[in-house]
Amino acid sequence: MARERKAEDVETCEVSTCNNESARSLSRKKVDKALGHSFTGGGKKVKLCKDHYKEFKKKTKKEKKLDSLGW
Ligand SMILES: [Zn+2]
Numbered sequence: 598m599a600r601e602r603k604a605e606d607v608e609t610c611e612v613s614t615c616n617n618e619s620a621r622s623l624s625r626k627k628v629d630k631a632l633g634h635s636f637t638g639g640g641k642k643v644k645l646c647k648d649h650y651k652e653f654k655k656k657t658k659k660e661k662k663l664d665s666l667g668w
Contacts, residue, residue, distance in 0.1 A: 610646035611636045617646030623653065631656040 608619045612634045622642045629636070629643075631653050636643050645653060 608644055610649055611638045611644045612646075612649050613637050615646060615649060617648060619644035620647045621645050621650045623650075627657070628653055 609615075610617045610619050612632070613636060614634070622644050625636070625641055625643045628634075628645065632649065634649075638644070
């Protein structure tokens with residue numbers, strides 16, 4: 598009975614190949630563009646685990662840098 602709400606308590610990363618516990622929730626558009634993974638779920642937000650969040654941050658950082666260099 599105590600485990601009834603488990604699905605709500607523990608949310609997992611929505612990268613389709615990943616089952617880690619989610620750490621962050623981010624705009625699907627942004628994540629889609631940065632990572633190019635396929636995701637489960639259909640909301641506007643995508644839940645990411647720590648690892649994928651790190652990856653996302655890395656990629657967006659790079660893009661920003663390239664952007665400013667390009668100009
Ligand atoms: Zn993940």
